[in-house]
Structure formats: C-alpha cells, structure tokens
Amino acid sequence: MCGIVGLHLKSPGLYPQLGARLSEMLLAMSERGPDSAGIAIYEEGLPEGSFRYSLRAPGPGYDWAAMTQRLDWAAAIRPVADDAVLTAPGNPVAVLERLADQAPELRVFSYGNTMEVYKDVGDPTAICDRYGIAQRSGYQGLGHTRMATESAVTTDHSHPFAAAADLCLVHNGSFSNHATIRRRLADEGVVCTTDNDSEVAARFIAYHMARGDDLGAALRKVLAEFDGFFTLLVAARDQFAVVRDTFACKPAVIAEAPDFVAMASEYRALAGLPGIEEADVFEPMPEEIHIWSR
C-alpha cells in the first residue's frame, strides 16, 4: 500500500497555497505509507534555459557554501534542511556531468526549469516540516507516502522518481515485469539507479518522450507493456496525468473544480480542499488516461 496525492492549480490566486494544501493532502495519506515520503513542487520563476537541481548531501552538516566555491562556474545554491537546490543556466546534460565530476559526493534527485523534488525515509509529517513544504508556492505538485513492498526503504527508493527535465512520477502498486523492461531499457542505454519497480516506469516514460511521444502516447505504452497493479500520477512541466491499470485494484479519486484538479488515493485527502463541495469528484476507470494541461 502507498498513498499518492497531486494538485494541479488552474487559478494563479491559489499558487501561494500549493505547498500548504499539498502537505495537508499528503499527511492525510500517511497511514497508507509511513516509511518514506516525497514531494515534487512545480514553481515558475526561473528564466528559460535555467534549471534547478534537487541535490542530496552525503550526510548532515554538509558544507554547501564550500561546495559552490569549489565549482568553477556560475551556480546559485539554496540549502533546504540538509539538502539543497542548485540553480544553473545551460544544458542539463553538461551541468549533470560537471556535478558528477566536481561534486561526486552529491546525489541528484531531479532537475527541471520549474520542478524540485524532496524525499526521505521516515514520518511524512517530519519530512514535510523539514523541507518547509507548507510554505512553498507553485502551480502544481505531487506527493507520495510509501509502504515498501518490493524494494528497500531508502531515500533513493522513495518516490517521486524523476527521469527527465520537469518530469516525475508517483506510483501506488507494483509492477511484475519491471526487470524485463529494465533490461530492455538498458539495451537502449537507459540506466536505472535503483532496483525499484516504479523507477523503471519513470525511465520508460522519459525514454519514449525523448523519442518524440507526447505524455499521452507514452502512457498508452505503459498500459501496453507494464504488467501488474498501478495507479500512476505523472507530472510534466505543463501537464498532470493519472492512469490506472486494467484491474484498477489500486484506488484513485479525482476532484475537478474550476480552480484546480486534485488527485489522491482516497477522498479523505481531498475533503479539506477549498471548493471541494462544488468539485466533480470521480473515480478514474481502468485503462483511462486523464491528462490536464496548462
């Protein structure tokens, strides 16, 4: 069992509330997954061509200032608890290579023009507090509370899994053929960093989108090729998508209101949203792909 939540805001007036609403939704799903949690926040503000890199320090007390001084290029660092978000202009491939070269002790959770990812093991409430999620503004976000069933409980095995710029995914369920698809992706040069099944889906979607598919086409390929149980919530820079497997054994509730689209494993995560009384609340059907774009 895991809990997933997501919020896609249509009304800019709600942007300042994104983090507060998203963390309330996530905490309502804590019972579904108390071992780890993660959040992706999408926030405008960086110029085109600049990217944020969500970085994990090798341990507490890491000296981010010294790390940035060591870098021989223009990059701004914003520490968030023990982790940090690095902002840098330029091609992400080159930036990731330089990071690997000049700060190999760091792990990169995600990168994107608007997306930041925070995740950790432990109590979801403590994780939201540590990263100040409730204070964050933004235009969309998603979250995951994990009850691990098929791979280890570590930060790297926690969701969201980000596999391309501004693209990430949270998953409730388990894939049964992820090893096969992982090998097939490896043959194409796509490398997974963990043995987690959900990471394979994130890499699979990113792989197909890099080859020209839009999000809908990539998700149709997920339905065609992945075996197992899944409710997936996938976010791209300007899109927010929900898909469930053929059997729909993993729950999902969507609320669509004039000002927002919200999704959660259970309705109780949505019950506190302002305007939920007027929202169209429905359960997505098996194999249906729901996508909202801004």
Add this chain to the structure above:
Amino acid sequence: MVALNCAELSTREINRALAELPNGSTVSITDPQGRHNLAVGLHNQVAITIEGNAGYFIGGLCDGPEIVVNGFVGWSAGENLMSGIVRVRGNASESTGASSHGGLVIVEGDASSRTGISLKGGTIAVAGDVGHMSGFMAQAGTILIGGDAGEGLGDSLYEAIIYVGGAFRSLGADAQVEELTESDIERVQQLIEQTGFDHINPQNVKRVGSARTLYNFSAVAGHAY
C-alpha cells in the same frame, strides 16, 4: 436524536458510542470528511444518518442497524453485512457489499468495480451502473443493477443471481443470461418497492446466473494439453 461529530471524536469513540445505544435510537454523524470504518460491527436496531461523504467499510459487519449516507462512499460499503440496511445516496467506490451474508446495500448512484464480490447471501441494489468484475465469485444472494454493468459480469458465479436493467459490457467466465421467471419478476418488483428504484422495469431485466461448468473438475479438460 444523538449527534456525533467526526471532527471531535475518533472513529473508535464513534463506534463505541453507537454500539451502546438502545434499540430504536436515531443518530446523526456529522463531518465525516471521507472517514473510514464509520458505523461498523453494530448489533443494535438503530437508525444512523451520516451527513456527508464517507470512506471505506461504512456499515461493515453490521447486524441490525439502518444506515443512510447522505453523500458518496469509498471502498467496501456494507462489507460482510449480516442484516440491516446500508443506503448510500451518492456513488459508491469498489467492492460494495463484498461478502455480505444478509441485509440490503442500496446505492442510489453508481457503484464501481467488483460490486458484490464474493456475495454470501446479502442483497445489493444499485440504481445506476456498476464497474468491471461485479458479482465475481458471488455464492448466494441477489444483485440488482438498474443501469449498465462493466466487463466480466458474474465471473465464476456460484448460486447468486444478478438482475441487470441496462446492458453489460461482457459476461465473465461461466456466467450466462437465463430465462426470467415469474418469481424473478416478483423478486425484482419487491426490491424496487424496497429501494424506490422505480426507473427499473421488472419485466425487462436480464437475469444472469451460473452455467455451473466450473463446479466440478473435468478430467477431459486436461486432454487439451
């Protein structure tokens, strides 16, 4: 009228308070906010109204009370019901009335997949549509569907009977449409009166039952391999 507010009370406190009420009491549960496990495991003859949308297992394991939910519910409403009524004014999610042994689960909207899975003698009536695999492995009891049913209706049915007012996407393994008898029409008419689902024409429902081909192991089946 007893009033219980979910914002002030834990689920256990609510269920304990409900269980201690004398027969004939009426109760209003407010602010459910999608709360799970409300009004479960009760053996008394009480009338309970839940004012709002509720979560999973509403009215589960009950043996007596009449429960009305003025809203929608999550998974497994009336799960393992023994007797009494669970009426949902809105829609219901998956596995409504799963394994219920007796009583009546009424959904005035639509119900999702696996409605009446493993039904063991209870009755389920849905005014609207039901999702895929409804009636899966239902052993005894009745499911009345006013609207349409999804794929795999009545898969691996035992002795339960399903009546469908609309269309079904497909029948499951070993399910078949059977001739509607006078006693079927009477049974559906009786359910219409109980539920108020007068949009259903009892003469015009399809009866789905088991072809019983899965009841016994067939030695011949192995010859295919």
